[in-house]
Amino acid sequence: MAQSNDVILEVRGLKAQYRSPRGIVKAVDQVSFDLRRGETLSLVGESGCGKTATGLSILRLIEGLRGEIVGGQILYHGNDLLKMSSEKLRQVRGSKIAMIFQDPQSSLNPVLKVGDQIAEPIMLHMGLGKKDARARALELMKQVGIPFPERRIDEYPHQFSGGMKQRVMIAIALSCNPEVLIADEPTTALDVTSKAQIMDIFRHLKENKSMSIIFITHDMGLVADTADRIVVMYGGRLAEAGTVLHVFDTPQHPYTMGLLKCLPSISGSQTRLVPIAGTIPSLIDPPDNCNFNPRCPYVMKMCREVRPPEYQTAPGHRAACFLYTQFPVHSPGAVAGVA
Numbered sequence: 156m157a158q159s160n161d162v163i164l165e166v167r168g169l170k171a172q173y174r175s176p177r178g179i180v181k182a183v184d185q186v187s188f189d190l191r192r193g194e195t196l197s198l199v200g201e202s203g204c205g206k207t208a209t210g211l212s213i214l215r216l217i218e219g220l221r222g223e224i225v226g227g228q229i230l231y232h233g234n235d236l237l238k239m240s241s242e243k244l245r246q247v248r249g250s251k252i253a254m255i256f257q258d259p260q261s262s263l264n265p266v267l268k269v270g271d272q273i274a275e276p277i278m279l280h281m282g283l284g285k286k287d288a289r290a291r292a293l294e295l296m297k298q299v300g301i302p303f304p305e306r307r308i309d310e311y312p313h314q315f316s317g318g319m320k321q322r323v324m325i326a327i328a329l330s331c332n333p334e335v336l337i338a339d340e341p342t343t344a345l346d347v348t349s350k351a352q353i354m355d356i357f358r359h360l361k362e363n364k365s366m367s368i369i370f371i372t373h374d375m376g377l378v379a380d381t382a383d384r385i386v387v388m389y390g391g392r393l394a395e396a397g398t399v400l401h402v403f404d405t406p407q408h409p410y411t412m413g414l415l416k417c418l419p420s421i422s423g424s425q426t427r428l429v430p431i432a433g434t435i436p437s438l439i440d441p442p443d444n445c446n447f448n449p450r451c452p453y454v455m456k457m458c459r460e461v462r463p464p465e466y467q468t469a470p471g472h473r474a475a476c477f478l479y480t481q482f483p484v485h486s487p488g489a490v491a492g493v494a
């Protein structure tokens with residue numbers, strides 16, 4: 156494992172929102188985490204918990220989707236992406252930080268050959284000519300396991316299956332050797348076999364390329380299989396963060412405990428999946444208390460009145476929950492080695 160303590164991306168107190176006909180949707184509410192060189196960090200939670208909005212905010216792509224970033228910092232090697240000029244940000248997008256989306260169908264241009272779509276960022280960011288960019292596109296298609304790449308490079312997206320389209324998207328994302336890859340539910344639209352094959356590509360990237368990956372998913376099974384560290388999100392906020400080993404072994408936040416109870420046990424000791432009762436909170440005008448309180452079996456009076464800070468429950472492990480008031484409050488950036 157190529158993981159180190161070398162932090163390359165820091166998200167600090169990020170706040171992002173969408174405009175909707177019903178009001179302002181507070182999609183990300185003061186979320187902080189770090190990404191280190193060579194690690195896979197998973198953002199996990201139910202649909203609508205803010206994990207995709209967080210991924211989109213890192214590259215400021217949320218701004219083109221009726222969204223805006225209203226607070227915080229996103230530091231890439233110490234430079235705040237939120238303060239970067241459009242020109243500088245364009246240089247970072249694709250060549251330094253790339254993103255893969257969950258629906259390859261809508262991300263590919265239907266009237267362009269896949270080879271041209273892979274070659275385009277190579278010519279743009281790496282300055283290669285058409286011939287060399289095509290050769291690199293071919294090499295990338297082989298790397299992500301697209302069969303008969305010499306023939307398929309001149310085919311159009313509609314000639315590819317869902318799994319093969321997602322491989323094309325991964326090839327485009329990898330085209331300029333990015334340092335950070337953000338993968339947003341990259342296997343959601345795929346069948347079981349394609350899903351396993353795509354996850355093999357991610358494992359290979361992590362092990363052989365020392366790439367830092369932010370893996371966004373609602374699937375705790377995939378997290379256990381691929382991630383080093385985990386950030387559990389609930390209702391746009393961070394509920395818990397820590398190493399996968401710690402969080403799976405000793406989950407601190409009642410929401411994480413609930414998510415893990417939903418997982419089938421490998422040993423077979425857990426025969427029934429236990430769903431979390433209740434529904435996710437509305438992100439329009441959310442009250443400033445613990446947003447998990449209507450679903451929490453441990454709810455106390457203060458949980459309905461005040462928002463809990465994040466408590467440092469162990470080195471590198473924190474939880475936003477009043478069950479841990481005996482631990483110090485976590486301040487983003489103040490504690491070395493914190494998720």
Ligand code: SF4
Nearest residue numbers: 445448451458476477
């Ligand atoms: Fe439950 Fe209170 Fe903790 Fe919220 S702060 S998760 S309601 S115990």
